[in-house]
Amino acid sequence: MSVDQVSTPSRVAEPDEGITLEELALASRNHAMPLEAMRYDVTPPGLHYVLTHYDIPMLDPATWRLTVRGLVDRPISVDLETLKAMPRHTSRVTLECAGNGRAHLTPRPVSQPWLTGAVGTADWTGVRLVDLLEDAGIARGAVDVVFSGADHGLDRGTEDDYRRALGVADATSEEILVAYEMNGQPLPPQHGFPVRLVVPGWYGMAHVKWLCDIEVVDHAFEGFQNAVAYRIKRNAEDADDPGTPVTRIEPRALLVPPGFPDFMSRTRVVRPGTHLLEGRAWSGWGVVRRVEVSTDDGHTWVDADLEPAPDRHAWQRFTCPWEATDGQHYLRVRAHDASGRVQGDEPAWTTGGFANNADEAVRVVVMEEPPR
């Protein structure tokens, strides 16, 4: 057997092609955050979104080691206890998958078919990456820092461990954590046990899970996840376009779905009267400065009451009163961040389905309570 018979090139779905069994298999093992969980400041265990490229590896914390090597003065190999004895830092960080919103695109890039729930917020605790890098001493000529996870697999014909690099300037930010706790507990297996990278403000692909090795190199890393997979390309016809790298999280606001759902359609049902709409907004490019709410499918907008961020990279709560009248309504919200970015109403199509932060309509039907 050759690799080509197992692992095929990327493609976009045919017009009117429903979600395939392969996409469903990914949607079944990975999972979004049910949007009602945005009621919590910190996402409870098991509700935070999860995306695993290959399998979840089962690592033994007693034998796990993290190495720091390559273009460094003093190569390091630390065990978990040694890591935990280093200065400890905690940050509240909102993490979102770069593919969030992919399944709303036309045509649909065939991959993990996220709707809009691939997000979550956790308190991550660990050591600062920069402390480890300073212990090792980055040598002259360093260009990239390559992070390797213990997960291994095939993707579009390339067999590799999961590996991602950051440039030296990004990698030495004081914000980045080598984390061993999530919400005050050891990392769950699916979030990288025993240790993962947390790169606040960046999409999830940068937060390497099951972290085992950090290598400083003297060139731009050309591994699959950096050079092929996570690239913004607008033109599917141009095979030679290298695209640009996927990096920070675009602004997004989402509502806690009001009322209660219909099981199958997830249409929301609300009683007539005054409701306090609530939701969360975030951006990796700057704090959110303004959230607008429309209860008439985008014809008119009002500003929501926006709370400040509890941490630089944590989502912000917003609320907005709504007088719900009988009938069908489409609710929309959109975030503006400090960098000047704002959500639009049209998806920005890319070949990989990345960074689609178009605002989305929530269908709500206002109905009286049925007679009992």
Next chain:
Amino acid sequence: MSVDQVSTPSRVAEPDEGITLEELALASRNHAMPLEAMRYDVTPPGLHYVLTHYDIPMLDPATWRLTVRGLVDRPISVDLETLKAMPRHTSRVTLECAGNGRAHLTPRPVSQPWLTGAVGTADWTGVRLVDLLEDAGIARGAVDVVFSGADHGLDRGTEDDYRRALGVADATSEEILVAYEMNGQPLPPQHGFPVRLVVPGWYGMAHVKWLCDIEVVDHAFEGFQNAVAYRIKRNAEDADDPGTPVTRIEPRALLVPPGFPDFMSRTRVVRPGTHLLEGRAWSGWGVVRRVEVSTDDGHTWVDADLEPAPDRHAWQRFTCPWEATDGQHYLRVRAHDASGRVQGDEPAWTTGGFANNADEAVRVVVMEEPPR
């Protein structure tokens, strides 16, 4: 607006109709257990399958009460502290959704589109339901015991809280727990915080989450989840067939997928040589007595080494050595239980897609390691 415009009847998919966006929305919020998690005796938090009919309610444990009322001598209303002061019991229980395997059916009933991972095993701790019922004193003439959760929604035109009943004989089994801990921790929100029912051996629909009320009644309960939703019906054309109730878990064995995956196809890649296949098997009708393994798509079978159950209703581990040779192979496993039930290779079609425990082929490609 009328309910009919929001909540439509059940249907089966058209031939060649891909998974719909509505099914995908369910598959994104609910999630299966990634099958590599069968390596763990007890499923770690966040990996156990989850199915929520409506929304996950956010309950305040300080004000939560459980009432036991109806045809009882001494109605009860207990808070969480009182419940925790009662005699405490822990059971290891494998829980499976009745719809596991639904998306493999042809035609496909349109609902939560499970493949085969809607399963998990946890240590549940709480009080025995029978202790509560004895405190209340079941009166003469009792027929059913109705359990109500705090989750509320619409399904096929019916608006209701999630409610399920057990007959008095089933409900007074010493095995049933009113559980407030999962794996030694308070229940996560999505598993029923603060309190849920655990009915060992039964499919998940019986294990009412966010339990608030228990009512003993003098008649067969005719609520939606018992009388309409969870029924075994073989003939979609016969609208008058009431069907039979979905109750206990049919036997099933599943493999930990060997080797490593291709991201998109989830095809397994294995190196040539000797591998120890492993998996888990369970049944709600009796312990598993035998697991067979086929490495040639069901042409020939050998018996796996089967471990005893650690608890009457917990899955059992099995292993089987395999000499993997170059090329493509389809692996199958099937369980036999103490009741004489055995998995077949053809799905038993039902209108709701329940209890499909047909064995499934796992595609494995055996390839040498690529040159580096």
